[in-house]
Amino acid sequence: MLETIALWLFGIGLAFDVLGCIGLVRLPDVYNRAQASTKCVTLGTTMILVATGLFGVGGNWPLFIKSILCAVFLLMTAPVGAHAICRSAYVSGVKLADVSVEDAFTQRARTIRAEHRQRADEIEKNLREVEKSEEAEA
Amino acid sequence: MSPTFLEVAMYVLIFSSLLCLDRIGRGPTAPDRAIAIDTLGTIMIGFCCIMALWPTPTDSPSASPFMDYYMTVAIAWAIISFIGSLALAKYLEGRCYDA
Amino acid sequence: MNGSSQRKLARLLMLFLMSFALWELLFWSLNFWVVLVGILLSFFVAIGIGPRLPAGIEKLFNPVRWLYLVIYIPYFFYYCVRANLDVAIRVIHPDVPIRPGIVKVHTSLESDLAKAFLANSITLTPGTLTIDIDGQDLYIHWINIQTDDYQKRCDEIVGRFEPLLRRIFE
Structure with missing residues (x-):
């Protein structure tokens, strides 16, 4: 019984993995690709992990515990990674695909870039001051 | 767990990772490649699961029918792949401000 | 002491x-x-x-909140599986029917932990991906924009998880 459930979970997880990777190849821009890859591949791999864990129920508890821990960890970190990469993609100037109908992030991205530039300027200023004081000492 | 099923599963995952490699090779921008590498890392965890369920050789001293130490590899892989994609994202964000 | x-x-x-x-x-x-x-x-x-x-992590040691967390997990999984089927159908459809764009929605959650969980849940559920959080505003990439109305968007994306997350974290 448990083994049947595990096999089904395993198979569905594999199907989601493949669909996610097909999405990675077929969809038009970084953001859509991130959607397909994070959602489908994360859920698919989580299902595979849970199925692996079910094989350990009764007799091989470490397998079960490690799989569940890995699944929880994956569910918590995969969205964070995708979010970080997409944000940095937008800030570094990757444009949305032509089919896109709306873009509310332009203004905010400008603010982020301005903050970065300001920080860079401050560092530059401090370095110049240090150089000046060293010259004055010499 | 039948070895045939595991073999089929392995071919399916190999196909997925080939699709990822295609995106890594073609991806027009760096973030495309970063996403594909992240996805490849997640698929590797699937490989670890398959290896963990692979039946141990009959002459092995281990009592367990499975090679469950591969799950430890999976956890470590998940952590390192997460840190790697965060580092890539941080690097990409500071790379260019006008495009 | x-x-x-x-x-x-x-x-x-x-x-x-x-x-x-x-x-x-x-x-x-x-x-x-x-x-x-x-x-x-x-x-x-x-x-x-x-x-x-993060501040306010002690609140999580309250068993009543764990109960809501236990309710939250199957609720979340239902939407997660639905999202996956939705995206999978879009991917294998020959025309790739997408209508993507980045939208801005508002959340009333206050604590950082709750907002982080909200962002993660949004990323794993129907066609949405959190790109940035700025105070109370979330910037979300939506693979299939359905409506132009701001309030409806908020209900569609954030409204599902907000009440439960507020009970868990605030």
Whole structure:
């Protein structure tokens, strides 16, 4: 019984993995690709992990515990990674695909870039001051 | 767990990772490649699961029918792949401000 | 000893117990050396990351909140599977029917932890991906924009999870 459930979970997880990777190849821009890859591949791999864990129920508890821990960890970190990469993609100037109908992030991205530039300027200023004081000492 | 099923599963995952490699090779921008590498890392965890369920050789001293130490590899892989994609994202964000 | 430092100590102790539990779950052994190294490492971990934990983490030690968390998990999984089927159909459809764009929605959640969980849940559910959080505003990439109305969008994306997350984290 448990083994049947595990096999089904395993198979569905594999199907989601493949669909996610097909999405990675077929969809038009970084953001859509991130959607397909994070959602489908994360859920698919989580299902595979849970199925692996079910094989350990009764007799091989470490397998079960490690799989569940890995699944929880994956569910918590995969969205964070995708979010970080997409944000940095937008800030570094990757444009949305032509089919896109709306873009509310332009203004905010400008603010982020301005903050970065300001920080860079401050560092530059401090370095110049240090150089000046060293010259004055010499 | 039948070895045939595991073999089929392995071919399916190999196909997925080939699709990822295609995106890594073609991806027009760096973030495309970063996403594909992240996805490849997640698929590797699937490989670890398959290896963990692979039946141990009959002459092995281990009592367990499975090679469950591969799950430890999976956890470590998940952590390192997460840190790697965060580092890539941080690097990409500071790379260019006008495009 | 005043109340503030007492709370800090309780926090450290909780963190220590949690790290040690995690260590024991991963090793699944009561060997003397395993336990000893586990205690030492959990101690260092507790001292190292205790002060960096987000404020308000003590609220999570309340069992009533765990109950809501238990309700939240199947609720979340239902939407997660639905999202996956939705995206999978879009991917294998020959025309790739997408209508993507980045939209801005508003959330009323206050604490950082709740907002982080909200962002993660949004990323894993129907066609949406959190790109940035700025105060109370979330910037979300939506693979299939259905409506132009701001309020409807908020209900569609954020409204599902907000009530439960508020009960868990605030």
